[in-house]
Each structure stands twice: as C-alpha cells, then as structure tokens.
Amino acid sequence: MSTTGETAVSTTGETMGTTFDVAVIGAGIVGSAIARKLAGYELNVALLDARGDVGDGTSKANTAILHTGFDATPGTLESRLVREGYRLLSDYAERTGIPVEHTGALLVAWTEEELDALPALKEKAERNGYDRTRIVGRDEVYRQVPHLGEGALGGLTVPDESIICTWTTNLALATEAVLRGVTLLLNRRVRSVEERGGRTVLRTSGGEVNARWVVNAAGLGADVIDRLFGHDRFTVTPRRGELLVYDKLARPLVDKIVLPVPTARGKGVLISPTVYGNVLLGPTAEDLTDRTDTGTSEKGLEFLLGKGEKLMPALLREEVTAAYAGLRAASDHPDYLIEADAGRRYVLVGGIRSTGLTSGIAVGEHVAELIGEAGLALTPRKDLPEPPHMPNLGEAGLRPYQDAARIAGDPAYGRVVCFCERVTAGEIRDTFRSPIPPSGLEGLRRRTRAMNGRCQGFFCGAEVGNLMDTKGGSACEQRHPSPEAQR
C-alpha cells in the first residue's frame, strides 16, 4: 500500500477484492483518530463514512473547546480520556498546525447557590487530576471579563481550558490516516453486516467492504450499527445544541471562555472566542428524535438571546455572523461505552457525547489497546510518514494574505477571494490538491473559512462557487507549485 504521493481516497467503486484487517465506520474525529492510530501498525485499514466528506457529522458543529476535563465525573473512562486527549491533542496541534489558543476559562457563579458550589467544583477538578483552578471574587471576575453582565458573584478560573479548530483537527487526523495508507471510503453508509468465515462483510450504499475486524465509531448512528452486530446495549438520543457566532468586531469584548456552573443537563450556555476571531454564544441542549435535524429553531435562538442579554449585553449589540446546530450523541449510558467483542472481532466506540473533539486521539490509543488485547496482532511500523502540516485557519498564526514572502513566491496567496475571512485563491486551490479534497462547498468552507464571514457570500459567494466548480482552477493559474500541495 502506498504511503505518500498517491493516496487512497475513494468516493465510489468496489473494494471487493480486498479484505481489510480493520474497517473503521465513521470518519468523524473519533473514527479518524482510530484509523490513524491503527495505521501506525502493520495493518491494512479502511475508514468508511456515509457522507461524501470526512468530518461531516457532529465533529463539524460543536463548541470547539479543548477541555481540560476539570468538570468530568471523576473515575469515569471519559474523565481519563479527556484528560489524556487534552495533552495528546495539544501536542498534535503543535506538530500539525491545528489552530489552538490557550485562552483559559472563567466559570461564573450568578447565584448564592452557584457560589456555594464552587469549592466542590474545584475539588472535583482535583479528583480529575487538574489542580490549577482557583476560586476568585466578584472584582476579579469583572477584571478578567469587563463586559460581563451585571450580577456575577464570583468565579472559578480554569487557566488551561483552550479553543481549537475542530475542522482542522478532523481533517488532520483523516489526512494523516490516508498518508499512512488508510483507504478512505466515502459515500458508504453501512446498512447491514454479515459474518462470513472469519471476516465481516459490511454492505454499504456504495458496495461491500470486507474486513477481519470492525470498529464502530459511527457517532449518532453507533447504536444502530451495534444492533447489526447483535448487541443491545444503548440507545443514542440526538441532543441538539444551537449556537450563534458573533462578528469579529465583537472579539475585543472577551478573550477567554466564560462558562456557567454545569448542571446535570450539560455544560450550559457559554461565551467563547473562536480561533477564527469571532465570539460564540451557546449551545442549547434539547433532546430530539430526528438524528439528522441540524437546523436551528425559533425557540433555541430566542433562548440564546435571552441568555446572552444577561451574560454579556454588549455582545448582543453586535452583528450575528452565523447560526448553526450540532447533535450530541447522548445516550442512556452514563459514560463512554468502548468495548471489544473478541469473538465477533468488533469494537464499539459509543456514547462520545460532548467531549469527543478533545478525547478523540486518546480514544484512538485506548481502542488500539483493547483491540490488541482482544487478539489483533499489532506490529508497529517503522516507515511512518511525517504528520501533515495543515493550512492555518487561525487568527493567532500568520495567514497567507499577511505573508509577504509567501505571496512573493506565489501571487495566488495575494489574491483575496473571500474578503470577510480573507481567504485567498491560493488556499482554495490547495484544498483540491490535498490528500482529501473537498467534495462540495461545505467541505471547502471547513477547509478554508471561505464564505464563513459576515457577508455570507454577498460579495464572494459567486466567485467561491465558481472556484468550487473549477476545482480552484480558473481564477488563479498556478505559477509555482504550492508547498501545501507538495506535501
């Protein structure tokens, strides 16, 4: 199997001839991390997804916080994997160029009851192995977040809570998986499975896929797949979280994550800067039945505006740039549900609800351990390629439009196409030469930020659409091969 140069991304066609050692179902952050990890051994791995692109499920629409895990339930698998994931992803981000900002968080108490809960939260953080929280008084709260609404009584600082780019995280993991030789099979919705003499046949919307082992990392669909393997352990409830993204001009209002005191229902509504320079308000938490309903609702938006008015009235005076919703794969099981079935050569990775962005890489490590213990021989490979260097979408780093040397080398990086987000023709073109090119406009937006800005396409929509149709071609004749494309 080739590791560099030509890569194996297949959106259609049969793989009948091949029996993979492992097939991973789901190319979200969790599945991509698992495939990448397993491809570090002498294994022939396939990564399948129902969608036409990687990272097109829950991993594309979350709050994008790299959690320390300070508020997890101590002693759970989730607590451990979030803690480890924080460290692993921070390190991985540095090596691959995933945008991260270590902004820190401030958890704010608004009632006496919440104020009284702070010492217990601090203690809980310590039981989760995180001992850097500090209880602060009202004045310190307003010193740290001067635009906070009236009525805060005190707070708890979480200095290592961070913000990250969830899109680049997913793409980096999947790209590295592909560079390591994983066969990425898109547009393959797994519909049924069959055991056939020591291997499993996955019948998908895009043909059959054969594998000795199967890892189920199907997120919102993980319980359905689990039942296909004869189990009945848990049920996924799609828990919708709606969010509002405020204009970049709001960014000076807040430079750290502002958290509420968590409740049994979830982490509550927060205000957070984003690595793209915006400010987020959300998410809501609402149990649905439709696992595909990522629309926003009148009630949800109203609720957020009400919360925002109390949390930071100045924020509500700014323009809204985007509104979106994500679905958490909530379940009736109180912890992550990661179990190997040696007899069936099958691993379930379920119930990764609201922390999977952070924990993904650690989940990958954990799955490799389990699968090894369950009998799959894991021989580390010696010829692993370097991890990919991802295009920078973050405001904290140098972006191509700011980079005089880079523009001098290739004028396409000086041709700004999306003015609000300052995305250049060069960056758009590069995505089509990357190991996992975008399959549609949404994928291009996640890879570049094009059209994600305040005008939402008023100025650039037609041009970006044109570059999508021509695969980045017509608008920027290439003069020099780009470094991104050569990797």
Add this chain to the structure above:
Amino acid sequence: MTTDITTLTPDVVIVGAGPSGLSAARALAPKLGGGVLVLDRESTAGGIPRHSDHPGYGIRDMRRFMSGPAYARRLVEQAEAAGATIRTNATVTGWAGDRAIEATTPEGRIRVEARAVVLATGARERPRPARLIPGDRARGVYTTGHLQNLVHLRHGKVGRRAVIVGAELVSWSAALTLREAGCRTVLMTTEYPRPDSYALFSVPGRILFRTRVATRTRVRRIIGRPELEAVEVENIDTGERRVVECDTLILTGDWIPDHELARAAGITLDPGTKGPLVDSALRTDRPGVFAVGNMLHPVDTADIAAIDGAHVARSVIAWLNGESVPAGQVRLVADAPFRWVSPEILRPGDPVPSRRRLLLWSDRYIPFPQVVLRQGGKVVARRRLWWPAAPGRVFRVPTGILSAVDPKGGTVHIGTR
C-alpha cells in the same frame, strides 16, 4: 516574514472604487500633484453597479439614465482620465498609522502612507444569520448582492420559484435579476404596512412580475435539506402562518455599512447608520480621514453616493492645505420615526451638506411629513414636505431648515410632528 512590503506615498488614498470612491478620485486627481490612489478588493472597479445590470443609474450625477455596468465603466474611465490610479485586487486589511493602511495584492503586501484617507467601502445587505431566520441549512438562500454576482457576473443558475424578502427598490432589482435568470418571483414579503418603493416600480412591477406583495409579514422558518423547499411566512398582526413553496429565497435590503476599517481605527460610529459619524464636510473624528457614500447612509442611490465623492474633495483639499476645522459644533440626532440622519454633525462655517439635503431613513410611511427641528427643548423650525417619507428608501430634507439652528444651542433633534 512580513518584510518585503512596498510602501506607496500618494497624497490621498481612497478605499473602495464604487461610485463614491471613484467620484472622489475624479474630483481630487486634477488638483493634486502627489497622486490619488484608489484601492478596491474586487478584480474590477465600479462597486455595486458592476453587477446591478438594469437601467436606473446616473440620473442625478451624469444626467443620464443608464445601466449599472455602463455607469460603473464610465465612472472608472472618468477617474482614470482625471489622473487617478486605480488598483484592483487590493484588499485593505488594516491600518499602519493614522493615515497609513495596509493591503494585500497578488503583487505583494503594500503599505500606503497618505496625507489623507477617504473611506468609501459601501454597505451590504444583512444575510440570513444576521436576521436570525431559523430553520434548515438549505441551499438556495441569497442576498441580492450574491444573486447578482451569480447571475450577472458568473451567469450562474438559480431556481424556478422565488420568494423575496423586502419590497423596496433593491427588492425589485432582485426581481429583475431573477426574471433574467428564468426564476419566477411568487411572493414578496414586507414587514411594513405598504410596499415601500416608488409607485413607479410597484404598480407596473406587480403587473410585470405577476408578484404578490404580502404586507405585514415575515419569513419565520426555512424548510428543506439540503435544497430549499419552502418558507414559513407569518402574518405579524395575526400570528397566522403559512408555508410557501419555493426553491430560492432572496434576502434584500436590511443594510449594514462595511465599517470594519472605520471601527478598527477607533473612529466613532453613529448608532443609527452604524457608519462613521461625520460632519457636513464628511470628516470622521480621526483627523485626515474622511468617509463617503453608502457607508454613511445605508443606502441611497448610486448618484447620491457619487455626489458625496465630489463633495468630499473640497474638504480633503482644505485639510491638505492645512486649514483648520471650524470650532464649535452641534450634533444632529434623528428621533422616531426616523432611524438615522446623515450627516450628524454641523459646524458653523462648514460647507452645507452635499446637494443641500439632509438624508434620513424612516421606519414609517408618512405621505406629507411635517419635519420638525427641536433644540434645547424648543421647536426651532418646521417644514411640510410634499414627498413621502417611506421605509426602505432615503428621505431627503432640504438643508434650508437648518438656518434656525443656534450653533451654540446644543443637540438638535430632527423628527416629525
């Protein structure tokens, strides 16, 4: 790594090559030895009229009735003939000093250190998220700007059945574009009790487009995954809702100035226009930085933006000649039903506002408004006007009404009786 930056030093740098910026360049270039540089981020100069391919441009400034693209080309020719340098594909990204800016171009990063800066960055329509319209993430939802870029510049396709949000001038412009693209407008919605645009447009418009205008309604939900299938339309008075099938939704009007550079400079904005607060000489509160066009009055027609450009030239030259700003000022504030007034600051000794008109935006339809000025709690002037104040377009008030203003009397409120 941002080392090899080219520095340019024209007398004046103008950000934005729309009607206002180009007209300012045309007026300034013949009078200045040090050069006038216009920067625009688009690959073609001309601003909004470039893609607004229907007649209705140039009436007050060129005394002609021409199409947007033809008007844009003419403005470009005139500015160049006057000696201005226009640089396209040049996105101004920020400031590098009080009157210095930075821009990204395919030829590299540039810094422009000028003696005066004119901001002419225009205005745009609020897109769906800013209007907080909930529902599915459906494809087929556009602003007029997006639609016209798609149809006129890229010859792209839209759907077959459209709903247009808004019934003002720009909404009819969208309807024209849709018709050209083979898409029928089945409904126009407006929150106002009567369609806002000129009878000139709306009556024949209705016949021409066979379009119904639903007054006092708004779109409350978008339905369709991944393609738009319908919208839910609410009657604001009764709360009643109905589903209207469509595959295209055009969000028109609801303007916001492109004020990013102004805000980045810390220039004070007017809470009503959300554009820079200016006096009748079109000075912002940063010395040597001026503003013109739809960024100041979102939005008026292109000819008015263009006349602003000519108007600012005098002020820029006065600044370059070291003339000082007259002392003393009164602030002009819009009272309901007016949302904003432009300009917002009056100084004794300053030129009268462009075209001797104050520009206002009304949230209510008033057939023959009596405009009232109040200062220090007293009515100082009133004037009945014979043209309506209507939502969705600029209401113009002759500046003669200002003669009663006391330059030392404090804030002046402009409203109706």
